[in-house]
Amino acid sequence: MSVGRTLATARRVLRQLGHDRRTVALLLFVPLFLLTLLHYVFESDPRLFDRVGASLLGIFPLITMFLTTSIATLRERTTGTLERLMAMPLGKGDLIFGYALAFGAFAVLQAGLATAVGVWLLDLDLAGSPWLLLFMALLTALLGIALGLFVSAFAASEFQAVQFMPALIVPQILVCGLFAPRDTMQPALEYASNVLPMSYSVNAMTGVLNGTGIPDHFLRDVAVVVGMALGFLALAAVTLRRRTP
Amino acid sequence: MNDTSRPAVLARRLEVVRGGAPVLKELEFSVPRGTVTGLLGPSGCGKTTLMRAVVGAQARVTGRLDVLGEPAGSAALRHRLGYLTQAPSVYLDLTATQNLDYWAAVLGVGRADRSEHVRSVLADVDLTEHAGALAGRLSSGQRARVSLAVALLGAPELLVLDEPTVGLDPVLRRSLWDLFHRLAAERGATLLISSHVMDEADRCDRLMLMREGRVLAEGTPEELRARTGTDSVEHAFLHLVEADRKARTP
Numbered sequence: 001m002s003v004g005r006t007l008a009t010a011r012r013v014l015r016q017l018g019h020d021r022r023t024v025a026l027l028l029f030v031p032l033f034l035l036t037l038l039h040y041v042f043e044s045d046p047r048l049f050d051r052v053g054a055s056l057l058g059i060f061p062l063i064t065m066f067l068t069t070s071i072a073t074l075r076e077r078t079t080g081t082l083e084r085l086m087a088m089p090l091g092k093g094d095l096i097f098g099y100a101l102a103f104g105a106f107a108v109l110q111a112g113l114a115t116a117v118g119v120w121l122l123d124l125d126l127a128g129s130p131w132l133l134l135f136m137a138l139l140t141a142l143l144g145i146a147l148g149l150f151v152s153a154f155a156a157s158e159f160q161a162v163q164f165m166p167a168l169i170v171p172q173i174l175v176c177g178l179f180a181p182r183d184t185m186q187p188a189l190e191y192a193s194n195v196l197p198m199s200y201s202v203n204a205m206t207g208v209l210n211g212t213g214i215p216d217h218f219l220r221d222v223a224v225v226v227g228m229a230l231g232f233l234a235l236a237a238v239t240l241r242r243r244t245p
Numbered sequence: 246m247n248d249t250s251r252p253a254v255l256a257r258r259l260e261v262v263r264g265g266a267p268v269l270k271e272l273e274f275s276v277p278r279g280t281v282t283g284l285l286g287p288s289g290c291g292k293t294t295l296m297r298a299v300v301g302a303q304a305r306v307t308g309r310l311d312v313l314g315e316p317a318g319s320a321a322l323r324h325r326l327g328y329l330t331q332a333p334s335v336y337l338d339l340t341a342t343q344n345l346d347y348w349a350a351v352l353g354v355g356r357a358d359r360s361e362h363v364r365s366v367l368a369d370v371d372l373t374e375h376a377g378a379l380a381g382r383l384s385s386g387q388r389a390r391v392s393l394a395v396a397l398l399g400a401p402e403l404l405v406l407d408e409p410t411v412g413l414d415p416v417l418r419r420s421l422w423d424l425f426h427r428l429a430a431e432r433g434a435t436l437l438i439s440s441h442v443m444d445e446a447d448r449c450d451r452l453m454l455m456r457e458g459r460v461l462a463e464g465t466p467e468e469l470r471a472r473t474g475t476d477s478v479e480h481a482f483l484h485l486v487e488a489d490r491k492a493r494t495p
């Protein structure tokens with residue numbers, strides 16, 4: 001791997017985003033719109049808004065980053081730029097980590113904005129620190145980036161790539177503890193939720209919501225989410241092929 | 246690297262299987278260094294597959310394929326090759342200059358030299374006026390030239406260009422062929438250039454005529470015409486196809 005090439009790739013991806021103002025606006029403002037919508041949906045039950053809203057601050061970036069990275073890298077594959085890059089002295093890791101860096105930087109903006117609006121404008125009531133919430137939201141976004149980069153290797157078209165969202169992300173949202181406490185679910189599902197990374201991210205965010213200081217298991221949750229994200233990034237790099245059929 | 250007597254590309258019993266079917270069959274050929282070699286043959290005969298094998302992008306390649314003295318696909322070759330894919334492969338949401346700046350960075354061109362280098366390859370493909378335009382807003386011929394400019398970056402020793410002049414106007418085609426010969430003459434570069442039309446054959450130093458995954462003949466355009474007793478490469482090709490068919494039907 002080369003730092004120069006990784007940074008050049010990250011800069012290139014950000015420049016591409018820079019020419020696509022509408023995508024940038026959608027990425028930044030759709031989470032705010034949804035959060036506001038949720039605020040009024042739960043108008044009579046602010047506690048419920050707190051609970052769901054806090055977790056959604058992590059889940060939104062995960063979903064949007066998952067879709068954006070999987071489509072972006074798929075496009076790289078279908079337009080031939082990947083074939084060309086792979087014939088050049090670019091390491092597979094340079095490409096994957098370049099993408100992760102660029103979209104990670106973008107996720108800082110997205111999650112920062114959503115957290116700020118949630119906490120200050122929509123009265124999301126946190127017992128803990130909004131910084132911890134933001135930190136976890138960023139790690140969750142990184143997880144989305146890593147998953148998106150990884151699954152794009154298995155998609156032959158944009159249609160397929162988009163379908164991985166309901167196939168891989170929605171089940172995690174269902175069993176992560178947001179809809180029902182994890183220990184009340186059917187045991188097989190409880191087990192599944194124990195091995196799926198989003199459960200840990202929602203657990204940490206709920207912890208920040210309910211208690212002051214560093215929540216219980218926060219370090220474990222951080223380690224699991226970071227570990228999974230790095231693992232999927234490594235897998236994404238390993239599954240890139242220089243030679244294709 | 247200094248051994249210029251050895252061919253730039255050497256294939257022995259080269260075979261490629263794609264989609265379960267053999268696409269290149271027992272190819273034997275060599276591309277001498279410092280030449281502009283044309284790879285001619287009808288659409289679907291395997292030109293792109295052969296070029297992908299040379300740059301190390303093609304899976305399921307068997308037999309021997311040496312490129313600049315190393316096995317095709319070696320990591321050491323990635324600095325020494327320029328590859329133009331058949332479909333323009335550039336980022337449509339970047340300007341021509343931003344595209345080249347990135348590709349140059351990937352090739353390891355230092356920051357200080359990059360903008361000058363980018364300017365010079367853009368001038369080579371006559372795109373200076375459109376340097377700041379988004380690739381997605383260029384005409385298809387202009388976009389193809391941005392893609393060609395990428396292949397010129399980093400002064401490669403071997404340029405593998407898949408149909409670089411298709412769809413371009415005659416004036417531009419002539420200036421690109423002049424550029425290709427200049428690269429060979431001034432820099433000693435080797436160029437392997439494919440085309441499915443025969444009318445550019447006489448612009449090449451050497452030709453490889455392909456059909457259905459096999460090389461029918463190699464040589465200079467004069468040699469091929471003389472050998473077949475014809476007055477154009479197109480007629481030579483038709484003659485060779487006919488002779489090949491006779492030879493292969495008992």
Ligand SMILES: Nc1ncnc2c1ncn2[C@@H]1O[C@H](COP(=O)(O)OP(=O)(O)O)[C@@H](O)[C@H]1O
Pocket residue numbers: 245263264268286287288289290291292293294295
């Ligand atoms: N991705 C692919 N999978 C399977 N077969 C392919 C693929 N691409 C091309 N082929 C087959 O390989 C043969 C040669 O194709 P190609 O090398 O693209 O020819 P050319 O560049 O001369 O037009 C064709 O018969 C084509 O159908």
Ligand SMILES: [Mg+2]
Pocket residue numbers: 289292293294331407
């Ligand atoms: Mg082709």
